[in-house]
Amino acid sequence: xxxxxxxxxxxxxxxxSLSQSIYxxxxxxxxxxxxxxxxxxxxxxxxxxxxxxxxxxTQIGLQLHLQKNRRQIKVSIFLxxxxxxxxxxxxxxxxxxxxxxxxxxxxxxxVAHQNxxxxxxxxxxxxxxxxxxxxxxxxxxxxxxxxxxxxxGPLTLGMSNSVGLDHWFESAPFFFDYSLFHGFKAVKGGxxxxxxxxxxxxxxxxENQIFLERLKKPSxxxxxxxxRTYLAPAAANELIGMLAWGGFSYxxxxxxQSSLGKIFKNEAKLSPLLTIEENFENGLVPRFNDLGxxxxxxxxxxxxxxxxxxxxxxxxxxxxxxxxxxxxMSESFRSPKVLAGTLETKDILKELHTGLYLSNLHYLNYSDxxxxxxxxxxxxxxxxxxxxxxxxxxxxxxxxxxxYHCLGAGLIALTKETEHFPETSTYFSRRVGTxxxxxxxxxxxxxxx
Amino acid sequence: xxxxxxxxxxxxxxxCDWLSFRFLNEDSKAYSTRDGKVEEARxxxxxxxxxxxxxxxxxxxxxxxxxxxAGLRACFKRGAMRAKQLSPLKLTHFxxxxxxLYQAQKANLGEKKLEQLxxxxxxxxxxxxxxxLKKGPHVxxxxxxxxxxxxxxxxxxxxxxxIHQETAMTLQDMRVTGQKKATIQTRSDHGYMARSKxxxxxxxxxxxxxxxxxxxxxxLNEMLDAPDCPTGKLxxxxxxxxxxxxxxESIGHPLEIDRILGDERNYAGWSxxxxxxxxxxxxxxxxxxxxxxxxxxxxIASYAYDDSGxxxxxxxxxxxxxxxxxxxxxxxxERSGLAGVSNFRAxxxxxxxxxxxxxxxxxxxSSSLDEMIAQTERGIYMQTNRSWSIDDFxxxxxxxxxxxxxxxxxxxxxxxxxxxxRGTTVAYWNALKAVGDPSTFEVYGTPHCGKGExxxxxxxxxxxPACLFSQIEVFGGA
Ligand SMILES: [Zn+2]
Numbered sequence: 001x002x003x004x005x006x007x008x009x010x011x012x013x014x015x016x017s018l019s020q021s022i023y024x025x026x027x028x029x030x031x032x033x034x035x036x037x038x039x040x041x042x043x044x045x046x047x048x049x050x051x052x053x054x055x056x057x058t059q060i061g062l063q064l065h066l067q068k069n070r071r072q073i074k075v076s077i078f079l080x081x082x083x084x085x086x087x088x089x090x091x092x093x094x095x096x097x098x099x100x101x102x103x104x105x106x107x108x109x110x111v112a113h114q115n116x117x118x119x120x121x122x123x124x125x126x127x128x129x130x131x132x133x134x135x136x137x138x139x140x141x142x143x144x145x146x147x148x149x150x151x152x153g154p155l156t157l158g159m160s161n162s163v164g165l166d167h168w169f170e171s172a173p174f175f176f177d178y179s180l181f182h183g184f185k186a187v188k189g190g191x192x193x194x195x196x197x198x199x200x201x202x203x204x205x206x207e208n209q210i211f212l213e214r215l216k217k218p219s220x221x222x223x224x225x226x227x228r229t230y231l232a233p234a235a236a237n238e239l240i241g242m243l244a245w246g247g248f249s250y251x252x253x254x255x256x257q258s259s260l261g262k263i264f265k266n267e268a269k270l271s272p273l274l275t276i277e278e279n280f281e282n283g284l285v286p287r288f289n290d291l292g293x294x295x296x297x298x299x300x301x302x303x304x305x306x307x308x309x310x311x312x313x314x315x316x317x318x319x320x321x322x323x324x325x326x327x328x329m330s331e332s333f334r335s336p337k338v339l340a341g342t343l344e345t346k347d348i349l350k351e352l353h354t355g356l357y358l359s360n361l362h363y364l365n366y367s368d369x370x371x372x373x374x375x376x377x378x379x380x381x382x383x384x385x386x387x388x389x390x391x392x393x394x395x396x397x398x399x400x401x402x403x404y405h406c407l408g409a410g411l412i413a414l415t416k417e418t419e420h421f422p423e424t425s426t427y428f429s430r431r432v433g434t435x436x437x438x439x440x441x442x443x444x445x446x447x448x449x
Numbered sequence: 450x451x452x453x454x455x456x457x458x459x460x461x462x463x464x465c466d467w468l469s470f471r472f473l474n475e476d477s478k479a480y481s482t483r484d485g486k487v488e489e490a491r492x493x494x495x496x497x498x499x500x501x502x503x504x505x506x507x508x509x510x511x512x513x514x515x516x517x518x519a520g521l522r523a524c525f526k527r528g529a530m531r532a533k534q535l536s537p538l539k540l541t542h543f544x545x546x547x548x549x550l551y552q553a554q555k556a557n558l559g560e561k562k563l564e565q566l567x568x569x570x571x572x573x574x575x576x577x578x579x580x581x582l583k584k585g586p587h588v589x590x591x592x593x594x595x596x597x598x599x600x601x602x603x604x605x606x607x608x609x610x611x612i613h614q615e616t617a618m619t620l621q622d623m624r625v626t627g628q629k630k631a632t633i634q635t636r637s638d639h640g641y642m643a644r645s646k647x648x649x650x651x652x653x654x655x656x657x658x659x660x661x662x663x664x665x666x667x668x669l670n671e672m673l674d675a676p677d678c679p680t681g682k683l684x685x686x687x688x689x690x691x692x693x694x695x696x697x698e699s700i701g702h703p704l705e706i707d708r709i710l711g712d713e714r715n716y717a718g719w720s721x722x723x724x725x726x727x728x729x730x731x732x733x734x735x736x737x738x739x740x741x742x743x744x745x746x747x748x749i750a751s752y753a754y755d756d757s758g759x760x761x762x763x764x765x766x767x768x769x770x771x772x773x774x775x776x777x778x779x780x781x782x783e784r785s786g787l788a789g790v791s792n793f794r795a796x797x798x799x800x801x802x803x804x805x806x807x808x809x810x811x812x813x814x815s816s817s818l819d820e821m822i823a824q825t826e827r828g829i830y831m832q833t834n835r836s837w838s839i840d841d842f843x844x845x846x847x848x849x850x851x852x853x854x855x856x857x858x859x860x861x862x863x864x865x866x867x868x869x870x871r872g873t874t875v876a877y878w879n880a881l882k883a884v885g886d887p888s889t890f891e892v893y894g895t896p897h898c899g900k901g902e903x904x905x906x907x908x909x910x911x912x913x914p915a916c917l918f919s920q921i922e923v924f925g926g927a
Contacts, residue, residue: 050540080515371927426903
């Protein structure tokens with residue numbers, strides 16, 4: 001029951017002709033970049049395995065980035081599909097920007113638009129039929145209490161500039177991000193990809209239900225203290241996600257806002273088991289950044305515990321006189337990959353022996369950012385394990401631990417199997433992104449509440 | 450705005466069981482400078498429409514940025530088709546009574562128009578203050594941001610509601626980071642974007658920023674020399690710029706009725722508060738009075754009508770410590786049978802409204818700041834949020850502040866760095882032992898409260914006096 005549906009917003013050639021018609025209006029000292037971010041989305045929100053809110057959205061966003069005499073300004077607007085009206089709208093905004101840009105001082109770390117090349121990546125959208133969703137609700141979720149979000153639809157990122165750059169990325173990923181509940185306890189589930197296949201979703205649900213059964217036992221209250229702890233890939237991925245927040249940014253390091261300062265100043269090392277890359281090899285994330293530069297397919301950030309590369313934007317390269325490496329302006333990773341270890345799935349409980357098995361973590365924050373200390377909560381399927389056997393689910397615990405310990409001397413093993421996590425963030429617009437992470441076995445992980 | 454579409458609305462409403470249009474125009478202009486140099490000038494002109502299309506008792510939200518007649522018609526058609534298809538899947542039947550019937554025009558654009566502030570005025574001033582900050586000893590970096598915001602909405606419904614609202618807002622942030630030997634600290638002007646307020650250009654007081662810069666530098670240097678916050682149980686005095694976060698995370702979110710009903714269980718989380726707790730639960734000590742107040746002058750989330758067209762009024766959620774009402778709009782009130790407020794709010798035209806905080810305040814008490822310090826034998830006075838984390842049921846929290854001083858024998862003494870504290874919600878609020886008087890009452894806000902699937906951020910305001918809590922677990926940094 002699949003239909004191929006074209007996007008209802010702008011095609012690559014629509015975008016190219018809009019861009020060219022605007023660039024032809026520029027004067028010699030002006031340069032302009034246009035970034036299109038468009039989506040035709042379905043957002044179906046579920047509670048109690050029923051549809052709570054459904055939103056159908058057509059959103060066509062365009063950013064204009066004007067440069068003139070080493071000054072620059074960015075304006076984001078929203079468009080329709082009529083090329084005449086769009087052109088008129090964009091020209092009107094361009095004229096407003098021309099007035100504003102003259103009020104700004106020269107930018108000391110100015111990076112001029114350049115032609116970083118041409119790229120195009122298109123995956124055909126495959127729409128899931130409403131009949132499939134109906135079948136899920138009436139058959140597959142029968143007797144289950146599910147809350148979550150089903151999201152799908154065409155997604156386009158396009159970028160061009162007046163000096164010849166032209167990137168296009170079109171994809172139509174879907175994700176079903178959900179939780180299954182038994183009373184106040186839940187397991188986290190997720191199914192994502194390009195095409196929704198009923199039986200694959202059924203398999204996911206069956207896997208989730210094995211954990212849900214284990215949550216039906218009464219919860220144990222665990223006293224605060226230090227425990228040997230297994231972070232399943234989703235939990236480990238949350239911890240690694242904290243490093244997007246200044247951890248690998250060259251500028252953040254210079255400005256005292258890095259949580260891995262000691263690593264990149266060579267004052268400390270992380271575990272030799274840990275290698276982290278920015279890795280675009282799976283093709284799920286566009287390699288072009290917000291300037292249109294193509295990032296390398298693969299760059300190692302931490303190699304066997306040693307800091308080897310920081311994400312360095314072209315702006316930082318001008319300011320700090322270092323080489324840039326295709327990082328975005330924010331210098332946070334876009335496609336992180338933590339390399340696998342050697343711990344076999346069948347040996348996880350045996351190696352954990354006695355301690356905590358944590359499937360997910362929640363609401364992480366730095367309790368001391370320059371000190372590299374992170375706090376957060378356990379969430380979803382978390383268990384007390386004794387002698388390699390799951391004893392009972394636990395009441396939620398708060399942890400507060402130094403990254404230098406849990407990713408350093410405290411890191412005992414990484415699993416051989418990794419998991420891929422699609423980006424499910426939908427603030428302002430749907431994001432493309434992915435991360436890959438194994439599970440972590442950690443000794444003496446600190447729980448405080 | 451968009452009044453040219455009233456004719457089309459009248460036509461399309463006949464083609465479904467019930468219809469609303471919510472047009473939104475929002476202009477934001479953001480200027481940031483770093484270390485006394487321009488960093489970024491960015492503007493957003495957000496335009497679009499959200500339709501609520503009801504067919505067979507099924508409500509579907511349909512939104513588009515294509516504001517041409519063809520765009521609006523296509524959007525309506527998609528919504529109506531989907532409402533019919535999705536009807537068998539729905540959780541609740543749409544009740545038109547959950548939407549208001551008002552015809553109104555409301556505007557709060559402040560005393561001085563935002564347009565009177567020019568780009569160069571803002572940027573040049575920030576550069577000047579940035580240069581001042583840069584000269585501070587041990588300074589690594591500093592950053593200033595100003596955002597000017599204006600929004601305009603028009604809400605039309607099948608039942609004749611026609612509500613036009615306009616609001617102006619100003620938001621500012623200033624922060625400075627310093628390093629002395631291995632110690633790195635950051636001091637900000639009351640926390641990230643905490644100077645978020647409603648009103649016009651009068652909200653930007655340029656002289657004041659310069660004065661604050663001196664204070665930030667002085668306090669930063671105290672922090673760089675300070676020992677870590679001690680570990681142990683101390684009486685905890687919180688300033689309003691930390692109370693803001695304490696109220697937000699441990700009162701606001703758990704009282705959202707859509708959370709209590711389970712809508713957020715897959716993302717933001719559920720709540721320890723249950724339906725049967727209303728009217729019974731002693732949430733905090735008898736000194737605790739919490740209000741939803743959509744009409745406090747200058748507080749950023751003030752409004753007359755929410756996105757269901759329901760009139761917003763000041764409502765006490767907690768009085769003398771007892772839980773009375775929840776943060777739920779008309780739809781949640783109908784689903785839960787609980788008393789609520791008008792807080793059905795969407796981030797923008799592209800999102801469906803959900804239960805949000807708006808202005809959520811702790812009412813002043815009767816203690817002066819000096820009295821609260823004087824009555825404390827062993828305590829700590831913490832200011833300005835820098836870190837926040839709480840579990841998905843909103844029980845176990847840990848919050849960190851920028852700046853703190855110990856209180857010993859009724860007097861403020863030495864500065865300590867990396868102050869953190871933790872607790873569990875109901876026990877914590879029941880440990881509230883003094884509430885500051887109106888002289889300690891301050892109004893802050895944040896543009897960044899995240900919630901919902903699909904995700905939405907929303908602006909919320911929090912006003913509070915300083916408050917004293919008995920015997921709280923505190924500790925320091927790495
Ligand atoms: Zn929030």
